Amino acid sequence: MNAYRRSVSLGTLGITLAALLALTMPAPTARAQTAGKPDATTPQVTFTKDVAPILQEHCQECHRTGAMAPMSLVTFEEARPWAKAIKQRVETRTMPPWHLDRTVGIQHFKNDPSLTDAQIDTIVRWVNAGAPQGDPKDMPAPKQWPDINQWQLAKQFGAPDLVIDSAPYTMPAQGQDVWWKPTSEIPLNEPRWVRAVEIRPATPDGRRIMHHVLARLQQDEPDLRKTLFLGSDANSDGPGMLMEWAIGKNYDVYRPDTGKLLLPGSHILWELHLHSIGEEITDHAQLAIYFYPKGQEPKHRTYLMSYTANPVENGQLVLDIPPNTLKETQNFHVLKQPAILENFQPHMHLRGKAMSMEAILPDGTTRMLSYVDRFNFNWMINYVYADDAAPVLPAGTVLRITAWHDNTASNRNNPDPNQWVGWGERTVDEMSHAWVNVTPISEEEYQSYLAKKKSSEVATSIVPSP
Numbered sequence: 001m002n003a004y005r006r007s008v009s010l011g012t013l014g015i016t017l018a019a020l021l022a023l024t025m026p027a028p029t030a031r032a033q034t035a036g037k038p039d040a041t042t043p044q045v046t047f048t049k050d051v052a053p054i055l056q057e058h059c060q061e062c063h064r065t066g067a068m069a070p071m072s073l074v075t076f077e078e079a080r081p082w083a084k085a086i087k088q089r090v091e092t093r094t095m096p097p098w099h100l101d102r103t104v105g106i107q108h109f110k111n112d113p114s115l116t117d118a119q120i121d122t123i124v125r126w127v128n129a130g131a132p133q134g135d136p137k138d139m140p141a142p143k144q145w146p147d148i149n150q151w152q153l154a155k156q157f158g159a160p161d162l163v164i165d166s167a168p169y170t171m172p173a174q175g176q177d178v179w180w181k182p183t184s185e186i187p188l189n190e191p192r193w194v195r196a197v198e199i200r201p202a203t204p205d206g207r208r209i210m211h212h213v214l215a216r217l218q219q220d221e222p223d224l225r226k227t228l229f230l231g232s233d234a235n236s237d238g239p240g241m242l243m244e245w246a247i248g249k250n251y252d253v254y255r256p257d258t259g260k261l262l263l264p265g266s267h268i269l270w271e272l273h274l275h276s277i278g279e280e281i282t283d284h285a286q287l288a289i290y291f292y293p294k295g296q297e298p299k300h301r302t303y304l305m306s307y308t309a310n311p312v313e314n315g316q317l318v319l320d321i322p323p324n325t326l327k328e329t330q331n332f333h334v335l336k337q338p339a340i341l342e343n344f345q346p347h348m349h350l351r352g353k354a355m356s357m358e359a360i361l362p363d364g365t366t367r368m369l370s371y372v373d374r375f376n377f378n379w380m381i382n383y384v385y386a387d388d389a390a391p392v393l394p395a396g397t398v399l400r401i402t403a404w405h406d407n408t409a410s411n412r413n414n415p416d417p418n419q420w421v422g423w424g425e426r427t428v429d430e431m432s433h434a435w436v437n438v439t440p441i442s443e444e445e446y447q448s449y450l451a452k453k454k455s456s457e458v459a460t461s462i463v464p465s466p
């Protein structure tokens, strides 16, 4: 299959998306008609009664003392000075962070933190009314949060079965980016199936220097990928990636009856991408592993694929972004066996603008699966499909990954639109791939999905019409 690339103007991009929209999805539903129009009968919106519960549910996970966001939004006194900024961020749906186009593709996810239109409306009315506090007696009890140093999956699974540490690295105050690649042994004396993994920098300071963490699994076994994928997707050094960490992506919980297999003698080959921040910091990464109970063998094994949008020429990833241009790249990936796609996680750097994943089915029809239209380098969000929405695709499906880079002055993250940018691992270089957990299934299982799911979202949006 020939990958191709070309530059596009904004106009072309608009037409492409409109066409895709018409092809794949119903028109977006209109915002609530009443938005922003209070009348005499509408009771006043107050912080304590109406706004605090929304902030507890959708914001405080990050906006509380000690968590990742720059300010706490727990008390009225803390939130009040931010009222205008809060209104702006929720109206534009840039907070909570979720950069997916809500009008095309699959819309049911396991981890969608978005506000409803009614919640946005409540916040906007509160700010427009002068952000009043209301009766302190209406204030809900403060939400209890687990210890910041606890594993996020502890809530669901308790303490991890294994914690693997990478060797530490001391990052100097100034210097070039570093890719630290130590190896750690996984202490196992029998094969075990993994049902969830979580990665974190060992300390909050480490979070400031870690751009990403990869945990590659290395163990001796036949390379199954050759039977499942084609071309560079089939080439891998062993079973591939166990997990990838970046801000916005902390863990993977595999679907029921799905997992990854660890064998005795296996190792983690780490890759910690570190950058200097003007202060010397020493830290390392930690990987928590949660096993299925002994003897329980899930039916499916899942593979974390790095599906590139940029072409591969002579085994080299290629990206060529001239100064002051908007660039489109596209590449294709074949499923040799039916498979379930578990998630979509676009990865680009500072010039990243948008990325889509489409399925070209064996009958020739194309379905938009997911389109992140407002990619933001600060957030490597993992969009995890809900169980009843994860696309189930037939053998022979071609996945088309398209990425757009904006190397113009209109990209606020762009450090210099006058520079040429090429493929590379440094933050100032560019990349374009989607991390996707792909779970191959048998032909019989695919047929039974087809039969069972006739009327569900999966069947209507993905499976070829008969």
Ligand code: HEC
Binding pocket: 054, 055, 058, 059, 060, 061, 062, 063, 068, 069, 070, 082, 085, 086, 089, 090, 095, 096, 097, 113, 115, 378
């Ligand atoms: C997943 C973590 C997370 C969640 C959930 C989240 N935020 Fe944020 N928020 C951040 C981070 C990190 C930043 C700073 C980086 C950025 O702007 O993207 C931020 C920035 C902001 C800012 C801009 C602050 C400034 O300096 O101007 C506002 C306002 C804001 N958030 C409001 C909210 C509101 C309101 C909610 C809930 C409706 C929310 N956030 C949910 C992490 C989060």
